[in-house]
Amino acid sequence: MRLAYARSRRTAVVCAASLLVLASLGAARPAPAPARSCGAGAPAAGVALPGTPVPGAERQQAVCLPDLTTTALAGTPYTDTADQAGLAARGTRLPSGVPGVQVDGYFPDSSTFNATHGWRHDAQFVIRLPERWNGGLVVTGAPGTRKQYATDALISDRVLAAGFAYAATDKGNSGADFYRDGRRPGDAIAEWNRRTTQLTRAAQRTVAGFYGSAPRRTYMTGISNGGYLTRWQLENHPELYDGGVDWEGALWTADGPSLLTSLPTAVSFGQGEAGVREMTAAGFAPGSRFLWPYHQRAYWGVTQKTYRAELDPGYDPTCPGPSAGSTVEEILAACAADGAYDYASRPAAVHRAVERIALTGRIGRPLITLHGDLDALLPIATDSDVYDRMVAGQRRQSLHRYYTVAGGTHADGLYDSHPDRLRPILPCYRAAFDALTAWVERGVLPPADHTIGRPASGDVVHSCRVDS
Template identity: 80%
Template sequence: MRLSRAVPIVAATLLATALSGPTPTTAAAVGEAHCGRQERVRIPGAAFQQTACLPDLTTTGLAGTPYTDTTDQAGLTAQGTRTPSGVPGIQVDGYFPDSSRFNNTHGWGHDAQFVIRLPDRWNGGLVVTGAPGTRRQYATDKAISDQVLALGYAYAATDKGNSGSDFYRDGKRPGDAVAEWNTRTTQLTRAARRAVTQRYGHGPRRTYMTGISNGGYLTRWQLENHPELYDGGVDWEGALWTADGPSLLTSLPTAVSRMFGSARDEDLYRVGFARGSEFLWPYHERAYWGVTQKIYRAEFDPSYDPGCPGPSAGTTPEQILAPCASDARYDYASRPASVHRAVDRVALTGRIGRPLITLHGDLDALLPKAADSDVYARMIDASGRGSLHRYFTIAGGTHVDGLYDTYPDRLRPILPCYRSAFDALVAWVERGTRPPADHTVSRPASGDVLNSCALSTPVAPAAG
């Protein structure tokens, strides 16, 4: 999860593995030339929008322009991966009415910003996502937008309504900022479906929800609460929120305690951190654990320590990344019922209403899968929705693919597996081909690990 522009994360480029999907129709097939009907595209509910006809909607064409932000993508992808390009079409940037002003992209100083991309060659589908961590609307341009645009999908992304390490200041009640993430994603999905209709003459035949980290949480929540808007989703290491735990508020305090020398390795294993991930812990101490714990605890439990982080998580990288000493003693289970109610407002249930594929690396050292996706898979099964879910553990995967460049002998990027999972979801939804059963995707000993990942041979549809 990107927590600030100031957080030192390895910059990277994006993977573009080949995926199957509906064949894109030409612009002429829908009666339009390049950027046809541009003047008709008005985003319902937007307070402001600006529309541009562009020769290439991918980051190859947009890098260095105001139509993307490569700095906000840093660390999410590994270097040396292939990137699709040459997708002409319309881009709409804008924002919905909102009272908070953490997002200064375009100099707007306004939250609830979005981007919608409408390729000339459209395959009839729409992909929606929300920013991971506390990043903004262009964060997954390389990780998601480039490839789905090349496949012919329209694409929409939101900043979730607040961003940056001070996001917890948004709203009036504990939990308001995170609750807004879900509201803004639903709002954008409905608006993007209307924009698609205006551009192409009819609505999307398929709409997919997907995302990384907090974007994975959004995917889970949308498929639980608004299945009528989507046909399926891919959840890449989504954050788990449950009223009584587990969540990052039950695992990260132990990690922070280790930073202060009061926790042992065994204590981290006990709360879910994987054996074998120890080599990643020093980096996460510097870049993730302290800041993540303090700002999310401030979001749901501001009365615990009003002095830290206080009205701001900090103005320098050192201040932002520094942990609160009090968080080393934080015990979510003993906190007042009001704190648990705040989390319950945004909690997941497992009651998904559409097909969902989950991916999680077994070396994730921020959201350890034993305290996250393993639990969520059991929640789905307990709710009787197991037939709608597939869960793939990625051996050697960690929370951000950029760390592969530092540890190529120990890690593998998850992005190629994510692309294969999206392909599998499309086949499941549109052709009835069931994905393989839940399993661990082994780390290959050779081959192009940056650009390929075979989940396994899919199971044929059941007769009848």
């Protein structure tokens, strides 16, 4: 996509000044930024920066852009719309027209799954610094096995338009073979948490250097695995954040439930009423039955194989591996034993591996959780329902709000195929984020836990109220 730039000496000078401020961040006390705008006259090519503008980064490159949002960046090296596939409903309106600076880079890492920018280096990140800053910072990690640009349309565009700086990480490994990272079971997932903490600290310093003052508020948020990261960060590093929004975060507990307790039933799912009863007993909502054939083809087998390989590689040493194949069909055929997997009977070492990444519910900052009642990948009954009880068990319920989205499922893109049965969660997520900031910044208590009903009419792609 062609990016139009206003050619002016003044804006180019302002951009250069801002980039020099970024380059000075390695100093103990960075000088205040002489300007908070990079202007529209900057070159489209990346700008090489001396020094260490992002603390701890091994490599970084910054560029001034007339628009940091997906609408303008699609087709450029500054986002990856292919990695966003299926996450948003067709026709979702995206904010645009947010000028600023984008910094791409990576932290030192030994794995090479992420080929973005041709770097073939993991622990990649993106930091976006809007020209008009509201004093806040939003941090997220990639959902699923995706990379750092995965939530540009879902999260980045809107928070940038509201004036927040934004930072996202690939979590330190990505792709269906992420389990190959690390030396012992659980290492790869444990790295997700470490990389999110690392980026948050670095982004806070980068923001402080660029704008001349530290962020007044830092929010953690994410979808799916990004929701898990949000829960974990607010439990383990509440000092870094002011609050968070957890969009259907994955739940890990040492004794279950988790993906390893619900997915085996789905992998071996049989047709007929007996199969439906087994699925319901495993936590899958009977109303989501129309989504099961698709998830059986696209999600369940691959997901079970990948996470079981990460946390319990000794269960079937022949799967995964090169013999497992590369297509979904080949993987399912080679990993058929995953359908008989019984987490409860696995050795204590497996449970200890899960315990390393497990959640406790002991959040230290305000958290809003949203989950669709028709989620057919992370069933709400064995995920957020349980996490809500865990938070209450830690006596932290005053810090938590839990909203069930009627008709919501794991990926909003499925709404396009079933508009009569589903509703996108994104509008409710945006409303929840607004409720969080009002809670944190103005003391406006969000509504009590409840189900957000699917309206009989109206624009469900763009409209949702968390108080209805």
